[in-house]
Amino acid sequence: MDVRFKRDGNSLVVMIEGEIDHHTASRIRERIDSKFLMEPVKNMVLDLSRVTFMDSAGIGLILGRMNRVKLIGGSMVIRKPRPEIQRILRMSGIKELIELDA
Amino acid sequence: MQPINRMRTEFLSKSANESFARVVAASFAAQADPSIEVLADIRTAVSEAVTNAIIHGYGDEEGTVVLTCVLYPDLIEITVEDFGKGIEDVEQARTPLFTTRPDLERTGMGFTVMETFMDSLEVESKVGQGTRIRMTKHLKSR
Ligand SMILES: Nc1ncnc2c1ncn2[C@@H]1O[C@H](COP(=O)(O)OP(=O)(O)O)[C@@H](O)[C@H]1O
Ligand SMILES: [Mg+2]
Numbered sequence: 001m002d003v004r005f006k007r008d009g010n011s012l013v014v015m016i017e018g019e020i021d022h023h024t025a026s027r028i029r030e031r032i033d034s035k036f037l038m039e040p041v042k043n044m045v046l047d048l049s050r051v052t053f054m055d056s057a058g059i060g061l062i063l064g065r066m067n068r069v070k071l072i073g074g075s076m077v078i079r080k081p082r083p084e085i086q087r088i089l090r091m092s093g094i095k096e097l098i099e100l101d102a
Numbered sequence: 103m104q105p106i107n108r109m110r111t112e113f114l115s116k117s118a119n120e121s122f123a124r125v126v127a128a129s130f131a132a133q134a135d136p137s138i139e140v141l142a143d144i145r146t147a148v149s150e151a152v153t154n155a156i157i158h159g160y161g162d163e164e165g166t167v168v169l170t171c172v173l174y175p176d177l178i179e180i181t182v183e184d185f186g187k188g189i190e191d192v193e194q195a196r197t198p199l200f201t202t203r204p205d206l207e208r209t210g211m212g213f214t215v216m217e218t219f220m221d222s223l224e225v226e227s228k229v230g231q232g233t234r235i236r237m238t239k240h241l242k243s244r
Contacts, residue, residue, distance in 0.1 A: 022153045022206075023117035029207070053124075055149040056215050060207035084142050091218055092211060 003031045010074075011043040012036055017050040020058035029061055033068065042074035045101075049080035058085070059092045066098060077101050107133065107173040115160040115167050115184070123152040123169050123182075130171045131178050136241040143219040144178070144239060150212040151182035151235045157206065159186030159233055176242045180220075185232040192225050 001018035014032055018024065036044065044065060051058070062078070069076045079101045081089055089095060109130050113119045124145040131144050148169070155167045163186070170181040189195045196217075201210035217223045220237040227233040 019121060021117075021120045021149055022157060023120050025207070053121075053145065053149075055146050055153070056209050056211040057153065057207075059211060060209045063209065064207045087142075087219075088146065088215065091215070092209070 001028065003028055005035050005039075007039060007041065008045070010041055011045050011077075012039050012041045013045040013047060015047040015050065019053040020051055020061060021053070021055050022057040025057040025061045029064065032065055036065075036068065042069075042072060043076065044069045044074065045077045045079055047079040048085065049082065051082065051085055054085040054088060056088070056092070059088065059094060062094060062098070075099070103174045103177075105172045105174055108171070110168065110170045112166050112168045115156040115163075115165045115186075117153075117156055119167070120149055120152050120156065123167070124148040127169060127171055127180060130173070131239075131241065134173060134176075134178070134241045140239065140241060144180070147216045147219045147237055147239075148180060148182065150215050151180075151237070154212055154235075155182055155184035155186065155233065157203065157208075159184035159188075161187070176240055178239050178241055180237045180239070181234060182237075183232065183234045188229040188231055189225070189227040189233055190229055192227055196225065 001024040004015045006013040016028060066076045077099045111126055127148040128141050128145045152167060165186055168183040172179040194200055196213045198214045199210040201208040216237060220239045222238045224236040
């Protein structure tokens with residue numbers, strides 16, 4: 001598991017690599033939250049193109065970050081989820097809450 | 103139906119074993135040559151069941167989780183068992199979005215994921231004794 005960041009104007013682009021489960025989610029969460037506080041940004045882009053596995057812990061992770069972004073009036077985008085994780089994104093209803101950039 | 107193969111593995115309730123368990127279950131199922139979608143579904147369901155055993159069954163205590171897979175000609179039966187605190191109201195626990203741990207950013211979607219990704223799900227639980235999840239999945243397209 002690895003998390004990398006890039007700043008794109010008013011957005012923090014978060015690239016998550018590897019598997020998201022309950023075990024990895026807590027470290028991913030800490031890294032994203034501290035970076036988001038440090039950077040002068042409002043919005044967040046979650047690049048999931050390198051996520052190879054995700055269970056409901058990933059849904060919790062995404063919704064938790066969305067709430068933080070919303071709190072400061074920003075918006076969130078999910079970018080390029082692989083087919084393997086599209087199924088759980090679909091069933092979670094997250095697609096109705098967050099913009100998806102396929 | 104006569105089982106073709108069977109495996110049983112037990113491990114400590116450490117979160118690092120969530121990935122261990124789903125990899126083991128999926129590689130056992132792989133001998134039946136199912137589609138990659140079926141394998142992905144099995145990985146996700148096992149991950150949910152094992153995570154529940156670890157965080158809800160045992161919490162801060164350490165215990166043993168038992169994963170059993172039985173392979174039939176066109177079906178796999180997967181059991182995940184813990185000997186932790188058990189579930190008071192199973193029907194309520196299975197309700198979509200119900201969680202007792204919103205503090206951990208749990209979404210209450212675990213049982214719904216298991217139900218959706220597998221073909222059947224049974225939950226047996228006794229307070230103070232533990233929980234046993236039994237799931238089945240057809241391995242060949244019907
Ligand atoms: N093995 C278990 N032992 C004790 N309680 C459990 C177990 N599995 C599930 N539960 C209870 O059922 C609830 C719902 O589980 P689930 O649908 O996986 O959602 P989540 O894990 O997000 O809370 C949990 O919050 C917990 O209270
Ligand atoms: Mg769960």
